[in-house]
Amino acid sequence: MSKFSLAVHGGAGTLVKGMMTPELEVQYRDALKAALDVGVDVLKNGGTAIDAVELAVVSLEDSHLFNAGKGSVFTAEGKHEMDASIMDGSNLEAGAASLLAGIKNPVSLAREIMDNSDHVFLAGDGAIEFAKLRAVEIKDDDYFFDRFRFEQWQEIKDSDTFQLDHSLKKDSKFGTVGAVACDQNGNLAAATSTGGMTNKRFGRIGDSPVIGAGTYANNKTCAVSCTGSGEFFIRGVVAYDVSCLMEYKGFSLQEAAEEVIHQRLKGINGDGGLIACDSFGNIAMPFNTEGMYRASYDNSGKESIAIYS
Amino acid sequence: MSKFSLAVHGGAGTLVKGMMTPELEVQYRDALKAALDVGVDVLKNGGTAIDAVELAVVSLEDSHLFNAGKGSVFTAEGKHEMDASIMDGSNLEAGAASLLAGIKNPVSLAREIMDNSDHVFLAGDGAIEFAKLRAVEIKDDDYFFDRFRFEQWQEIKDSDTFQLDHSLKKDSKFGTVGAVACDQNGNLAAATSTGGMTNKRFGRIGDSPVIGAGTYANNKTCAVSCTGSGEFFIRGVVAYDVSCLMEYKGFSLQEAAEEVIHQRLKGINGDGGLIACDSFGNIAMPFNTEGMYRASYDNSGKESIAIYS
Numbered sequence: 367m368s369k370f371s372l373a374v375h376g377g378a379g380t381l382v383k384g385m386m387t388p389e390l391e392v393q394y395r396d397a398l399k400a401a402l403d404v405g406v407d408v409l410k411n412g413g414t415a416i417d418a419v420e421l422a423v424v425s426l427e428d429s430h431l432f433n434a435g436k437g438s439v440f441t442a443e444g445k446h447e448m449d450a451s452i453m454d455g456s457n458l459e460a461g462a463a464s465l466l467a468g469i470k471n472p473v474s475l476a477r478e479i480m481d482n483s484d485h486v487f488l489a490g491d492g493a494i495e496f497a498k499l500r501a502v503e504i505k506d507d508d509y510f511f512d513r514f515r516f517e518q519w520q521e522i523k524d525s526d527t528f529q530l531d532h533s534l535k536k537d538s539k540f541g542t543v544g545a546v547a548c549d550q551n552g553n554l555a556a557a558t559s560t561g562g563m564t565n566k567r568f569g570r571i572g573d574s575p576v577i578g579a580g581t582y583a584n585n586k587t588c589a590v591s592c593t594g595s596g597e598f599f600i601r602g603v604v605a606y607d608v609s610c611l612m613e614y615k616g617f618s619l620q621e622a623a624e625e626v627i628h629q630r631l632k633g634i635n636g637d638g639g640l641i642a643c644d645s646f647g648n649i650a651m652p653f654n655t656e657g658m659y660r661a662s663y664d665n666s667g668k669e670s671i672a673i674y675s
Numbered sequence: 676m677s678k679f680s681l682a683v684h685g686g687a688g689t690l691v692k693g694m695m696t697p698e699l700e701v702q703y704r705d706a707l708k709a710a711l712d713v714g715v716d717v718l719k720n721g722g723t724a725i726d727a728v729e730l731a732v733v734s735l736e737d738s739h740l741f742n743a744g745k746g747s748v749f750t751a752e753g754k755h756e757m758d759a760s761i762m763d764g765s766n767l768e769a770g771a772a773s774l775l776a777g778i779k780n781p782v783s784l785a786r787e788i789m790d791n792s793d794h795v796f797l798a799g800d801g802a803i804e805f806a807k808l809r810a811v812e813i814k815d816d817d818y819f820f821d822r823f824r825f826e827q828w829q830e831i832k833d834s835d836t837f838q839l840d841h842s843l844k845k846d847s848k849f850g851t852v853g854a855v856a857c858d859q860n861g862n863l864a865a866a867t868s869t870g871g872m873t874n875k876r877f878g879r880i881g882d883s884p885v886i887g888a889g890t891y892a893n894n895k896t897c898a899v900s901c902t903g904s905g906e907f908f909i910r911g912v913v914a915y916d917v918s919c920l921m922e923y924k925g926f927s928l929q930e931a932a933e934e935v936i937h938q939r940l941k942g943i944n945g946d947g948g949l950i951a952c953d954s955f956g957n958i959a960m961p962f963n964t965e966g967m968y969r970a971s972y973d974n975s976g977k978e979s980i981a982i983y984s
Contacts, residue, residue: 453910458910458911458943459910460909460910464798464880465798465799465801465878483877484906485877485879485906486905486906486909486910487879487880487881487885487906487909488877488878488879488880489773489774489798489799489878489880490774490798490799490878491878492774492876492877492878492879493877493878495876495877495878496876496877567801567804567805568792568794568797568801568802568804568805569797569798569799569800569801569802569804570794570796570797570801571773571796571797571798572796576796576885576886576887577885577888577909577910577912578885578887578888578909578912578915579886579887582912596795597793597794597795597796600769600795600796600886600887601762601767601768601769601795601886602767603886603887603891603912603915606887606912606915606916606919607915607919610915610916610919610923611923614919614920614923614924615923615924634767
């Protein structure tokens with residue numbers, strides 16, 4: 367028997383149904399389906415969970431629809447600062463990168479850091495220097511330019527306001543993307559990537575590149591990728607918390623994921639959601655917001671794509 | 676009854692006894708004692724755990740003996756890049772800063788971020804910009820210059836070698852400082868600060884500014900500050916792991932701290948130690964290295980200062 371499973375997300379937040387046209391919804395579903403297919407193909411052919419999550423996230427980063435990679439939002443200085451991380455549940459190896467400008471696929475840089483450095487977490491100009499040594503693809507500003515993101519920034523750029531992309535009422539595009547997978551050998555992996563907050567300042571780092579907060583994977587328990595109000599996910603050490611509830615309290619994947627999102631994260635007023643899978647290929651995708659862009663292929667081969675709850 | 680406790684550390688690692696002169700040992704003990712006294716004075720006078728850990732860490736940062744603040748090591752570019760974090764166990768608020776140049780007391784910038792920003796984690800030039808807005812004290816390069824650190828760097832600067840300060844055999848100065856405290860109201864707090872690794876490149880971020888990895892505090896369980904091979908502490912989510920073993924498995928502080936350092940961290944080949952306290956004022960200070968600079972004032976008023984095991 368060779369079972370495997372994969373889930374992807376494109377961010378959680380407040381969805382304004384009126385902003386979402388039927389045409390746009392089709393685009394989102396297509397983009398989620400494309401990312402799911404890329405990952406599932408890897409797994410179907412006996413590939414590893416770590417390859418599957420990297421390639422699924424690359425697919426989401428390459429879409430202008432999501433706030434990651436190509437679709438990243440503008441910072442207060444009119445730039446793009448992206449973060450990503452990846453973790454391999456089979457050996458607890460991890461890679462993370464933050465405050466990245468010009469990196470086409472931040473998740474692949476995180477993978478390079480995991481595979482080809484002695485470090486886990488690199489940031490800023492130093493991370494770019496490492497990326498160049500490893501021949502990670504770099505793009506100029508034009509590649510990341512998106513009219514919608516630009517106008518979103520123009521509206522608030524002279525204010526002190528910053529916006530979690532997913533909490534912007536006027537925005538039907540959410541933040542952060544991620545993937546979790548269980549391969550045919552029962553190995554788990556997780557990856558997360560984000561373009562941060564519109565008009566963000568001060569070199570803010572959210573939960574996406576923080577192992578334990580935005581991303582975690584361990585074959586003994588689960589793989590988790592989070593999306594939401596990053597500060598609360600850091601304070602709640604959310605991704606690892608799901609794992610601990612399973613390992614230390616014997617919770618099932620679903621019980622642990624729901625406890626963390628609906629009780630513990632909510633308890634500190636954190637909004638968002640997560641996707642998770644265990645080594646049996648079970649999948650959980652709880653969120654405490656109005657919606658979360660998500661798609662999954664479960665261990666029975668059932669596919670699901672959804673936006674609202 | 677008003678009980679309180681506090682512990683500080685000045686890094687864990689391989690101590691070379693021959694390198695440690697009796698005179699130098701006195702200096703280290705005095706510096707640890709001074710930091711302990713600063714924190715204990717706060718608590719004795721009814722002050723908060725968060726103030727106590729901040730001021731104790733400031734005292735260690737201001738010493739040239741430890742790899743944090745004034746005594747920070749040199750990066751590959753001959754600069755100083757410091758990291759710090761702080762967490763308040765009474766409300767799970769946290770602040771962290773990374774890749775800091777010129778900040779006299781990184782732990783105080785972390786505190787400013789916690790108290791006066793909407794963020795948890797700021798890095799690099801953006802963090803410095805925030806520091807300037809908050810009038811956090813900034814020093815020029817001369818302040819951070821230390822002959823010993825400079826020579827340490829000169830020896831390896833043209834190589835690809837980087838050194839965790841604490842793992843450098845020739846170095847009797849260790850890395851990273853931290854403090855944990857329980858105040859008279861049973862509130863917990865933790866703080867950690869580091870100057871990173873000698874000759875480090877690529878904007879490497881270790882565990883010290885990562886909430887859950889290097890620092891964690893929660894009144895329900897414990898306050899933890901870590902020191903060691905940062906990459907392993909990130910992958911092991913070490914500080915939060917101590918808390919989870921207490922909350923989810925009912926371990927005592929001592930049992931949880933020892934399980935994490937001697938079993939789980941060791942299981943992924945991680946070296947280092949941690950200091951921790953719970954809301955009863957118990958203290959645990961396990962390490963799996965040859966030594967850890969440490970001092971504690973426990974809930975019975977007993978004081979202890981030690982270097983070797």
